[in-house]
Amino acid sequence: MRNGEKIARSWLMYSESTDCVMCFCCCLFRDRDKITQLSGDGFNNWKNVAAHLKQHERSTEHITNMQTWHALLHKLQTNTAIDQVNQDLIAFEVNRWKEILKRLLAIVNHLAERNLAFRGHSEKLFESGNGNFLGQVELMAQFDPVMQDHLRQIQKKEISDSYFSKDIQNELISLVAKCTTDAVVERIKRAKYYAVIMDCTPDLSHKEQLSVVLRIVNCELSKGVSVHEHFVGFLQAHDTTGKGLCESFLGHLEKLDLDLSNCRGQSYDNGSNMQGKKQGVQKRVLELNSKALCVPCGSHTLNLVIGDAAKSSLTSISFVGLLQRLYTLFSSSVHRWTILREHVKDLSVKALSTTRWECRVEAVKAVRYQLPEILKALTALMEYAKEKRDAEVVSTAGSIYQEMKRWPFLVSTIVWYNVLFQINKASKILQSPKVSVETIRNEITAVTDFLQDFRECGFNSAKTDAREIAERIEVEMNWPEVHQRTKKKTV
Known part of the structure; x- marks a missing residue:
C-alpha cells in the first residue's frame, strides 16, 4: 500500500507451469458468461499486473465470489456444510x-x-x-x-x-534422498566451513563415479564439539581429467547451494588428476579459493609407500606371490578347502588385497601362527590329489610345500608380519573420521621409530622367532648361495 503496509492477497495464486497468476475464488465460483484472465487461463502481463490486480479486486464479481468463498470456508471449518457427510x-x-x-x-x-x-x-x-x-x-x-x-x-x-508400483517406489526413494540431502546441507550451512574428500571409482557398469564427502566440525551446547563426515552424492565422471572432475564438483556445490569460499580443506588420493600441482583438482580449487588447503590422504600415501617398498625387493614379490598361490590352491575346490579346515582350525588363509597392502597382514598372520598346520594340509592335499590322479594339483601343492619349508620364507613371514602389523594399526587410525591431528602425529612417529629400530635390530629378532618355527618343522636354517657372474676381461 502507499503507506508501506503489506496486505496479503489470500485469493491470489501463481502457476509455475503456465507462469501466470490467477484468482482462486473467481476460478471456483466464476460466472461462465463472464470469464476473465484471472478467472480463466491466467494473467502474465507483468508490466501491468499491479493495476490489473487492483481493478480486479474492486470488481463486483470478485467481491461476490470472495463472500461466497468465505461463507463456504466458515461452514467447512464449523462442520455445518450441506454436504458434511x-x-x-x-x-x-x-x-x-x-x-x-x-x-x-x-x-x-x-x-x-x-x-x-x-x-x-x-x-x-x-x-x-x-x-x-x-x-x-x-x-x-x-x-x-x-x-x-x-x-x-x-x-x-x-x-x-x-x-x-516401481515408479512410486522410485519416487519415494527420491523424496527420502532429497530430505536427507537437505538435512545434511542444512547442517553444513550451520557449521559454515567444510572440507571436501573425493575419489573416483569405477562401478559394475564400468562407469567412472566420483564420490563426494564433506567434512565439518559441529558445535552444539548439549553435545559439544564433534567432527562429522557426510556423503553428499555420486557424480558420474564423463571427463576424468583435473578440469573435468573440478567442473563436476563445482556444479554439484552449486546444486547443493554451498559456497566454495567456505571450503577450508581438500583431501584426495595421490592420482595426478586429483593431486596434480599444475592441472589437478586441488590446484584448480586453490586458484578459486586460496584457503582450501590440500592435505593428501595419509592412509593412501602410507599404502603407496609400503607397496613401492615391497615391489623393490624380489624376495618380497616372491613371498606375496606364494601366499596368493596358497590361497588359490585351496579355494579353487570345496574338497581342498575341507582338507584345509581339517588341519587349520583357528585362522584360515586369506586372499591378498590388490589395492591395500596393509590389509595383507591377515594373509600373513595365518601363515605366521599356523605354518606347521598348513604344511600338514598341503601334505594331505597331495595324497588326495594322487588318489584322484590330478597331476597339476600334486605339482602345485608340492612346489608350494617346498618353498614354505625354506629358511628365507620363514624369515620373510616373521619380518612382513611385524611390519604390516604396525602399519595396519596406523592405517586404521588414519582412516578414523574422529581422530585428532595430535593422535595421528604420535602414531606416525611411533611407526617411524619402529621401522628405524627394526632396520637395526629387527632382522635378528625375526631370525630368533623363525628359528623356533624351523625347529618344529625341521627346516635347515641356512641361506641360499648367491652366485655372482664373473666378467671376462677383454684384452
Whole structure:
C-alpha cells in the first residue's frame, strides 16, 4: 500500500507451469458468461499486473465470489456444510492415504538403511520373488489393520491405485534422498566451513563415479564439539581429467547451494588428476579459493609407500606371490578347502588385497601362527590329489610345500608380519573420521621409530622367532648361495 503496509492477497495464486497468476475464488465460483484472465487461463502481463490486480479486486464479481468463498470456508471449518457427510468421507479417505504413505515411507527407510534391493522378479503381491518392498508390505499387513484393509481393497479391485508400483517406489526413494540431502546441507550451512574428500571409482557398469564427502566440525551446547563426515552424492565422471572432475564438483556445490569460499580443506588420493600441482583438482580449487588447503590422504600415501617398498625387493614379490598361490590352491575346490579346515582350525588363509597392502597382514598372520598346520594340509592335499590322479594339483601343492619349508620364507613371514602389523594399526587410525591431528602425529612417529629400530635390530629378532618355527618343522636354517657372474676381461 502507499503507506508501506503489506496486505496479503489470500485469493491470489501463481502457476509455475503456465507462469501466470490467477484468482482462486473467481476460478471456483466464476460466472461462465463472464470469464476473465484471472478467472480463466491466467494473467502474465507483468508490466501491468499491479493495476490489473487492483481493478480486479474492486470488481463486483470478485467481491461476490470472495463472500461466497468465505461463507463456504466458515461452514467447512464449523462442520455445518450441506454436504458434511461427504466432507467427512473425504477427510477419512485423506487420513487413510496419509497412514498408508507413512507405512510405505517406513519400509523405504528400512530397506535403504540396510542397502537392500527393493524389487524382485515379480511385481505382484503374494507371489514368490516379488522383492523386499512387496514382501515387507505383506509382512506388515499380517499385523497392521490399515495395511491389511488396503491389501483387501486391492485384491477385491475396489481401488485402482495401490502405490506399490516401481515408479512410486522410485519416487519415494527420491523424496527420502532429497530430505536427507537437505538435512545434511542444512547442517553444513550451520557449521559454515567444510572440507571436501573425493575419489573416483569405477562401478559394475564400468562407469567412472566420483564420490563426494564433506567434512565439518559441529558445535552444539548439549553435545559439544564433534567432527562429522557426510556423503553428499555420486557424480558420474564423463571427463576424468583435473578440469573435468573440478567442473563436476563445482556444479554439484552449486546444486547443493554451498559456497566454495567456505571450503577450508581438500583431501584426495595421490592420482595426478586429483593431486596434480599444475592441472589437478586441488590446484584448480586453490586458484578459486586460496584457503582450501590440500592435505593428501595419509592412509593412501602410507599404502603407496609400503607397496613401492615391497615391489623393490624380489624376495618380497616372491613371498606375496606364494601366499596368493596358497590361497588359490585351496579355494579353487570345496574338497581342498575341507582338507584345509581339517588341519587349520583357528585362522584360515586369506586372499591378498590388490589395492591395500596393509590389509595383507591377515594373509600373513595365518601363515605366521599356523605354518606347521598348513604344511600338514598341503601334505594331505597331495595324497588326495594322487588318489584322484590330478597331476597339476600334486605339482602345485608340492612346489608350494617346498618353498614354505625354506629358511628365507620363514624369515620373510616373521619380518612382513611385524611390519604390516604396525602399519595396519596406523592405517586404521588414519582412516578414523574422529581422530585428532595430535593422535595421528604420535602414531606416525611411533611407526617411524619402529621401522628405524627394526632396520637395526629387527632382522635378528625375526631370525630368533623363525628359528623356533624351523625347529618344529625341521627346516635347515641356512641361506641360499648367491652366485655372482664373473666378467671376462677383454684384452
